[in-house]
Amino acid sequence: MVEESPEPIEGDHQGFRIRKQHLQAFLLTTAIVLVVLLFASMQMEANDADDIDPIASDGGETRASEGDDPCIDCHEDDIMPGITADWRKSRHAEEDVSCIDCHEGEESDPDTELHNGYWVSPVVSPLDCAECHPDAVEENDRSLHSLGVDYYALLFDGKKLPYLESQIDDGYIMRDGVEMDHAATLRGCQACHGTDMTGETADNWTVWPNNGIGRINPDGSKGSCSACHSRHSFSLKEARSPETCGQCHMGPDHPQIEIYSESKHGNIYAAEGDTWNWEEEDWKAGEDYRAPTCAGCHMSSAPGLDATHDVSSRLSWELEPAISRHTDNTANSLGYPISDGSTWQEKRNRMKTVCEQCHGETWVDNYYEQADLAVDLYNQQYTDAKVIVDALYDDELLTPEAFDELIEFKIYEMWHHEGRRARMGAFMMGPDYTQWHGFYEVFQDRVDIEEMNHTIRAAAAEENGHDDDEDKDDNEVEWIAWTIPLIFLLGFVILAVAVTRK
Numbered sequence: 001m002v003e004e005s006p007e008p009i010e011g012d013h014q015g016f017r018i019r020k021q022h023l024q025a026f027l028l029t030t031a032i033v034l035v036v037l038l039f040a041s042m043q044m045e046a047n048d049a050d051d052i053d054p055i056a057s058d059g060g061e062t063r064a065s066e067g068d069d070p071c072i073d074c075h076e077d078d079i080m081p082g083i084t085a086d087w088r089k090s091r092h093a094e095e096d097v098s099c100i101d102c103h104e105g106e107e108s109d110p111d112t113e114l115h116n117g118y119w120v121s122p123v124v125s126p127l128d129c130a131e132c133h134p135d136a137v138e139e140n141d142r143s144l145h146s147l148g149v150d151y152y153a154l155l156f157d158g159k160k161l162p163y164l165e166s167q168i169d170d171g172y173i174m175r176d177g178v179e180m181d182h183a184a185t186l187r188g189c190q191a192c193h194g195t196d197m198t199g200e201t202a203d204n205w206t207v208w209p210n211n212g213i214g215r216i217n218p219d220g221s222k223g224s225c226s227a228c229h230s231r232h233s234f235s236l237k238e239a240r241s242p243e244t245c246g247q248c249h250m251g252p253d254h255p256q257i258e259i260y261s262e263s264k265h266g267n268i269y270a271a272e273g274d275t276w277n278w279e280e281e282d283w284k285a286g287e288d289y290r291a292p293t294c295a296g297c298h299m300s301s302a303p304g305l306d307a308t309h310d311v312s313s314r315l316s317w318e319l320e321p322a323i324s325r326h327t328d329n330t331a332n333s334l335g336y337p338i339s340d341g342s343t344w345q346e347k348r349n350r351m352k353t354v355c356e357q358c359h360g361e362t363w364v365d366n367y368y369e370q371a372d373l374a375v376d377l378y379n380q381q382y383t384d385a386k387v388i389v390d391a392l393y394d395d396e397l398l399t400p401e402a403f404d405e406l407i408e409f410k411i412y413e414m415w416h417h418e419g420r421r422a423r424m425g426a427f428m429m430g431p432d433y434t435q436w437h438g439f440y441e442v443f444q445d446r447v448d449i450e451e452m453n454h455t456i457r458a459a460a461a462e463e464n465g466h467d468d469d470e471d472k473d474d475n476e477v478e479w480i481a482w483t484i485p486l487i488f489l490l491g492f493v494i495l496a497v498a499v500t501r502k
């Protein structure tokens with residue numbers, strides 16, 4: 001034990017002078033070290049800031065009459081009677097739009113075959129409808145829906161999405177020795193997104209039937225109208241029902257139908273939807289229905305706003321990519337123009353016009369402000385996590401291959417699953433998706449990513465015998481962790497020596 005000095009800090013005393021010098025030296029050293037530490041930490045923050053990507057914040061004419069239709073005779077009772085029965089109940093039958101009006105093609109079309117004296121195809125593309133419904137086709141064509149095939153094959157950061165094709169060697173659908181599509185995607189991704197039917201012929205269908213939203217048709221047109229208007233009833237009620245959209249807009253990565261079901265609007269639809277006027281051509285809020293369905297907000301008309309098949313035309317945010325941007329760019333990641341070229345504010349105002357059929361301006365403006373904040377918060381969380389993962393690539397601690405390391409799945413799910421749920425829940429009144437299926441998991445992902453980063457770096461450091469600087473970030477942290485106590489220990493020892501030498 002150190003002997004107590006009776007007058008440790010007072011008096012003109014030899015021991016005190018020695019201690020005073022030591023104390024000065026100790027204080028000076030500590031001050032210098034603290035200044036150095038302060039600079040080091042500022043430098044680290046600056047480096048982090050440099051790494052953060054800036055967020056860019058921001059009717060028709062009828063041709064034939066049923067009487068003339070050469071198809072009904074055979075197709076009414078024996079051959080596919082279900083089809084004719086559906087058609088009989090439709091507006092088309094009322095308007096004498098018959099089988100041949102939609103199914104007849106030119107001899108030169110690759111997808112037609114000679115059938116009882118007529119060139120017909122079972123495939124009916126938007127171009128076949130365009131003759132009588134040009135607006136619907138034009139609007140659908142400029143929306144993101146028509147690009148469903150092009151976008152499903154989109155790369156993420158230059159890498160393929162994990163749809164496991166590479167894992168299955170024999171799973172390809174071949175035609176004339178050429179790989180057409182992959183079994184896993186044909187009945188999976190492409191059932192929603194669509195197949196590429198270019199080159200399909202009537203005597204050799206390989207990727208049909210398919211009614212994916214962006215199907216590329218044998219005539220080169222894009223989209224499948226029966227994705228929402230199943231043939232042959234072409235019912236407005238069906239198209240306006242949330243379940244129709246929910247066939248594709250569901251699941252962990254875009255749970256719009258689940259969000260809708262838990263929203264107040266969804267509750268009202270569930271409680272009283274069966275009493276609404278679904279078939280009214282001009283569907284009016286308040287009169288025909290009391291709460292919006294998906295179509296009500298994204299497609300139907302409102303006073304001063306036309307109904308549209310361009311589902312992109314009322315969106316101010318891109319909520320599906322890793323970082324949300326405003327939609328004033330008319331071309332997105334693939335460079336295709338989308339929608340009608342209006343600004344994101346114009347698009348937002350269209351949606352607000354929809355809300356303001358049933359809500360006041362303040363309610364709507366404030367709701368949008370709240371949801372915007374949620375998008376900003378998400379963007380920041382993802383940006384921070386990406387800095388960590390990018391640094392691992394830079395330091396060659398991850399392989400360049402996609403999805404062969406757990407952390408790559410983590411950061412993918414952070415934006416593609418939980419991050420989308422958080423953002424979409426915020427904009428479509430689904431609190432549980434904003435919070436528990438959303439932000440809660442976003443924050444958890446971030447901690448997981450930090451921990452994985454630590455483990456990967458520690459393992460690499462161990463492998464390299466701790467003697468190189470690959471493990472830069474960790475070493476910096478460790479260095480700070482042991483220097484501070486060491487300085488204090490050193491100071492204490494000097495003091496102690498000085499005191500005992502007295």
Ligand code: HEC
Nearest residue numbers: 070071072074075079099100103104115116118120121122
């Ligand atoms: C003489 C009776 C008869 C007439 C008339 C007839 N069909 Fe058919 N159709 C059939 C039979 C039988 C089949 C099922 C066998 C087959 O695919 O050829 C069939 C099948 C079809 C298919 C399915 C083809 C496929 O590849 O899946 C379509 C589409 C079709 N018919 C449309 C029409 C249209 C449009 C007309 C009027 C131009 C028409 N049919 C007139 C008897 C007829």
Ligand code: HEC
Nearest residue numbers: 071075083084087092097098099102122123124125226231
């Ligand atoms: C308003 C346009 C329209 C009319 C009218 C129409 N169809 Fe169709 N039909 C379609 C569409 C759209 C499809 C979906 C095919 C596709 O594009 O994948 C289809 C598909 C079919 C198929 C193939 C589907 C299957 O399940 O095998 C047959 C067969 C068919 N139609 C027969 C008929 C017959 C018979 C009539 C008359 C009673 C008729 N269609 C009237 C638009 C029409």
Ligand code: HEC
Nearest residue numbers: 059060061062063091095097101124128129132225234236
């Ligand atoms: C030969 C002309 C013609 C063709 C081809 C045609 N339609 Fe129609 N369609 C009509 C007419 C006429 C009506 C009734 C008036 C209206 O709503 O415009 C109608 C109505 C509709 C309706 C509203 C139904 C309702 O209950 O009010 C839908 C949906 C529809 N068509 C979809 C399609 C689709 C999808 C195609 C292509 C697969 C198609 N139509 C092809 C003429 C056509």
Ligand code: HEC
Nearest residue numbers: 144147148151192193213227244245248294295298311312
């Ligand atoms: C057959 C599947 C399918 C159905 C049914 C479907 N969608 Fe989509 N939807 C998609 C796909 C796939 C995308 C993304 C397309 C792409 O990336 O090119 C999409 C995108 C969208 C977008 C985003 C547009 C943008 O610019 O970001 C909206 C909004 C939308 N759909 C609304 C609807 C509504 C409303 C309905 C029902 C009336 C509906 N969808 C029915 C598959 C579908």
Ligand code: HEC
Nearest residue numbers: 151152153154161163188189192193247248249254320321
């Ligand atoms: C259940 C239907 C469904 C399946 C299956 C599906 N998707 Fe999608 N996909 C959608 C919908 C709906 C959207 C639009 C989401 C949104 O805008 O919120 C979408 C969006 C996308 C996007 C984003 C497009 C953009 O504009 O940024 C890509 C890429 C994508 N899907 C790829 C795939 C791949 C690859 C698969 C198979 C592994 C797949 N999808 C399976 C329905 C589906």
Ligand code: HEC
Nearest residue numbers: 126129133136137140225227228239240283295300301307
């Ligand atoms: C995403 C789902 C979806 C797709 C895909 C879709 N429709 Fe519609 N369609 C609807 C909805 C919803 C309505 C009712 C809108 C409203 O409430 O006024 C509608 C209404 C219509 C109508 C009647 C109102 C009008 O515009 O005259 C026609 C005709 C029509 N669609 C044709 C088509 C054609 C042609 C295609 C293919 C190019 C198509 N639709 C693709 C959802 C869809």
Ligand code: HEC
Nearest residue numbers: 245249256257260292293294297315316317318319320427
């Ligand atoms: C009360 C109105 C309302 C209803 C009901 C509604 N949405 Fe939305 N939806 C919105 C708003 C608002 C946005 C965000 C608009 C923006 O970007 O400014 C949005 C965004 C979207 C997006 C875009 C996501 C992206 O990738 O950018 C899709 C897809 C979508 N909704 C589909 C649906 C589907 C499917 C349903 C029904 C199951 C539905 N919505 C119901 C209002 C609604």
Ligand code: HEC
Nearest residue numbers: 264285286289290291292351354355357358359364367429
């Ligand atoms: C057709 C009428 C209608 C339209 C259009 C509509 N809403 Fe609603 N909304 C309602 C009704 C009715 C309620 C229930 C009000 C109540 O709780 O008493 C509601 C409730 C809400 C709520 C409260 C949710 C809760 O959990 O209590 C919000 C927020 C909301 N709407 C926002 C919007 C926004 C934003 C839009 C446009 C994107 C919109 N609504 C479009 C009818 C509508």
